[in-house]
Amino acid sequence: MNKSDISNPERGKTLVLVLILLNTVLVAAISALQVDANIRANQANRDSQYDAVQFTGSLIQAGAQSDYDLNTYAMLLTNSQEALVAEYSAMQRQTANDQQGFETLTLESQIFQARADRVKSLSFLMTDPAYAPASDQMAPNITGYLSDLQTYSQELVQKQNNASDAYHRWNNKSDSYVAVLTVLAVAFFLLGIAQMAQPSLRLLFSLFAIGVISIGILWTLILLIF
Amino acid sequence: MEKPKEKNNRLEVWIAILIALVSLTTALATWRTASLGSKAGDLIYQGLLNAVKRQAAANEDWRQAYADAGYARDYLVNLDSLIVQENSTDPASQEQAAQLRTYLLPGMESLATPLGTDPSYLTPQGWLNVQKRFDELEAQSSNLSSLDPLASFSLADTYFSEQRWLVVGTILIAISLFWLGLSQLSHLRSRILILVLGVIVYGIGLVWSLGVEFVFFILRGGVL
Numbered sequence: 001m002n003k004s005d006i007s008n009p010e011r012g013k014t015l016v017l018v019l020i021l022l023n024t025v026l027v028a029a030i031s032a033l034q035v036d037a038n039i040r041a042n043q044a045n046r047d048s049q050y051d052a053v054q055f056t057g058s059l060i061q062a063g064a065q066s067d068y069d070l071n072t073y074a075m076l077l078t079n080s081q082e083a084l085v086a087e088y089s090a091m092q093r094q095t096a097n098d099q100q101g102f103e104t105l106t107l108e109s110q111i112f113q114a115r116a117d118r119v120k121s122l123s124f125l126m127t128d129p130a131y132a133p134a135s136d137q138m139a140p141n142i143t144g145y146l147s148d149l150q151t152y153s154q155e156l157v158q159k160q161n162n163a164s165d166a167y168h169r170w171n172n173k174s175d176s177y178v179a180v181l182t183v184l185a186v187a188f189f190l191l192g193i194a195q196m197a198q199p200s201l202r203l204l205f206s207l208f209a210i211g212v213i214s215i216g217i218l219w220t221l222i223l224l225i226f
Numbered sequence: 227m228e229k230p231k232e233k234n235n236r237l238e239v240w241i242a243i244l245i246a247l248v249s250l251t252t253a254l255a256t257w258r259t260a261s262l263g264s265k266a267g268d269l270i271y272q273g274l275l276n277a278v279k280r281q282a283a284a285n286e287d288w289r290q291a292y293a294d295a296g297y298a299r300d301y302l303v304n305l306d307s308l309i310v311q312e313n314s315t316d317p318a319s320q321e322q323a324a325q326l327r328t329y330l331l332p333g334m335e336s337l338a339t340p341l342g343t344d345p346s347y348l349t350p351q352g353w354l355n356v357q358k359r360f361d362e363l364e365a366q367s368s369n370l371s372s373l374d375p376l377a378s379f380s381l382a383d384t385y386f387s388e389q390r391w392l393v394v395g396t397i398l399i400a401i402s403l404f405w406l407g408l409s410q411l412s413h414l415r416s417r418i419l420i421l422v423l424g425v426i427v428y429g430i431g432l433v434w435s436l437g438v439e440f441v442f443f444i445l446r447g448g449v450l
Contacts, residue, residue, distance in 0.1 A: 028397040057281040064292040118306040121352040
């Protein structure tokens with residue numbers, strides 16, 4: 001023990017006290033930040049799962065809708081073709097002077113045409129102005145229809161991915177804040193030792209504590225900025 | 227006159243009592259903060275379960291609505307071809323149409339009801355209004371379709387908000403506990419100053435925590 005230690009055993013205690021106060025305030029602030037990051041991670045995790053559930057629903061609905069609309073359109077094509085074939089065959093039979101064959105095939109053509117007409121009126125692809133063909137010889141805009149049908153699902157996937165990314169970001173921050181709190185707990189330990197030590201060692205422990213607190217502050221700033 | 231040492235001893239007892247009180251408050255505030263997080267977690271869990279149930283019901287309703295639309299389409303198409311057969315001059319075709327109307331059409335009609343039989347299900351453009359059928363099916367399964375996960379999430383958010391604000395109060399109370407502990411270890415002159423600081427911080431923390439509890443109690447309509 002040197003002379004100055006004996007003459008003034010309280011030397012440096014005020015500095016340690018100020019450092020303890022600073023560390024306490026830092027711990028308090030970072031604890032609040034940790035809780036906030038944890039809450040945000042929970043909310044993002046929830047949103048991500050909710051969006052995933054909605055996405056599956058959107059896919060199922062789009063699947064059912066496209067299945068129905070494309071089947072209806074396929075029925076239209078089949079019946080139109082059948083009507084046309086029957087009509088041509090009837091004409092062939094007429095040319096061959098087969099009156100009964102002509103009448104049978106004409107009726108068959110009319111039946112298929114009636115079916116085709118009804119299917120056409122029920123077909124979303126053939127009646128909606130956004131996808132309907134400009135003329136009978138053209139096909140509806142199936143590519144545009146399928147693309148539009150997937151738009152909502154794609155938006156949901158994007159939303160879900162964003163929420164998932166946010167969850168990972170906030171979860172990592174929350175974990176990092178816990179690590180910063182551990183670092184500051186080490187600073188508390190060093191300051192406690194400094195308070196109990198001889199004045200000459202007190203300064204040394206205080207310097208160690210300042211170093212550890214600085215690491216904690218720097219780490220927190222990095223977490224806040226990025 | 228009271229000696230300084232006796233005065234110091236009495237103060238130490240008061241500080242010890244204060245430390246016990248503040249420790250208890252810290253424990254209570256920490257428990258409340260943790261329980262708020264837990265309540266919010268439970269509500270999120272419940273909300274997600276409801277979301278899955280509701281979506282499963284909606285998926286089934288969409289499947290049913292489009293299956294109904296398919297039956298209705300097939301019925302209407304067959305009906306129109308049948309009418310052509312009935313109106314033909316060919317007796318064989320007329321006979322076939324009569325048989326179909328007797329034996330095939332009723333079954334198709336029952337499957338196609340109501341989309342294929344009720345004209346109100348046709349849109350002005352001519353196609354079947356599947357959305358209307360879906361809405362009806364949703365109304366029929368209202369025990370599932372009326373589940374509201376967003377309401378659970380919204381309530382969870384109020385608990386999270388309260389937790390955020392209550393953490394501030396808990397931290398203030400914890401800081402005050404630290405200062406009271408420090409005052410117990412300090413010498414008489416600095417002890418009073420540190421004690422007063424600790425009591426002030428404790429008071430602020432306590433009022434803050436109680437205020438947060440009161441505000442959120444009112445906001446949630448009387449639910450803790």
